[in-house]
Amino acid sequence: MWKVVLIDDDERVLRGLKMIIPWEELECQWTGQARDGVEGVQLVKEAKPDVIMTDIYMPVKNGLDMIEELQEWGYDGQVIVLSGYNDFEYARKALRLQINDYLSKPASRETIRTVFRQTIARLEEKKQEDQMEREWLESMMTDAMRINWALIREGNSHSSGALSRANVTDRFLTSNQHLQDSIKQADEKTAIKLIRTIYEVVENEPYHEQTAIQLGIQLWTIITYSLYEIGIRLDDLSLSDDDIYNRLSHYQSWNESVQLFEDIVGEVCQSQQWDENLKHRQLVEQMLESIQQRMDENITLSDLAEELFISRNYLGRIFRKVVGESFKDYLLRIRMEKAKKMIYEGSYLIYEISEKVGYTNPAYFSSAFKKYSGQTPTELIQKRARIK
Incomplete structure (x- = not known):
């Protein structure tokens, strides 16, 4: 059974989620709930869940600060954010923390169920891959x-x-x-x-x-x-x-x-x-080429690590060493710079630009763009129009 914890300061939301999530269908079990980030950290460390679903804006410690602390502690499970609090700083931090799914309140029952099905599918896939690797290693050792x-x-x-x-x-x-x-x-x-x-x-x-x-x-x-x-x-x-x-x-x-x-x-x-430096540069060159070719996809460091047959953490360290910035910061920068270029070209609508730089949610893209550039895509388009 996949273990799930729910973290939200609204008791009604907690009750609603427990009713909406198809526990039996997905072979999930509710493992506990918390009302703020401090309680959430303690709960996750004790329960060690596979999935965390959390609000952002909570008393004592917000949801993203909680996730950051848990990731530093070593938590590597799935994180779903369900929040009605819109703030560009929080949106940027969610990007940096590589939250698995980011939903805005109110989210429909079907949206929440769909996200959970996708989350469990990712866990099942990883479990199968880990099992295959473990069986291969053990067979190599025992045979x-x-x-x-x-x-x-x-x-x-x-x-x-x-x-x-x-x-x-x-x-x-x-x-x-x-x-x-x-x-x-x-x-x-x-x-x-x-x-x-x-x-x-x-x-x-x-x-x-x-x-x-x-x-x-x-x-x-x-x-x-x-x-x-x-x-x-x-x-x-x-x-x-x-x-x-x-x-x-x-x-x-x-x-x-x-x-x-x-x-x-x-x-x-x-x-x-x-020849460590040469090998590292070659790996990073492959990553950069792949990123350029697949800018419109939701490409992650984990995806590239699987393709290059190397561990995610190790690849992240190599990337930072060669490029001088983290994979997440680099990816954000080149996406935003490409978006700027497309805006100045004047041939695309905002939702088209959003899709071409890997964001399926235009509102989320706009939040990330403003945090990066200091203005929204719409403001930049208007500025461009005035200049002309």
């Missing part, structure tokens, strides 16, 4: 760990104990995400420590070549997948699958395997730093 344990026990029958499949697999799964993170961050020290932790399970057992090969392939899979996630391909490294297999096939001790992967991690982490 390669399906070692012939009978053969191992037979080969080690003289040993006082046999390798524990569960222990190896558990250690591997536990270390996996941390190892991925450390490689993405080029944290060589932590990555090596995690690799040693994985091999601790087998280091006191007699060396077994097939186990070493499969365990090594498993580690190599994690390393290459981590690189893939941040846009670095194997072509950038002087290593290949065959190289790893051949080296592992000729080793005769666990220490040799550990040393191999310590060396690999060192090369990987350094390679990320060798």
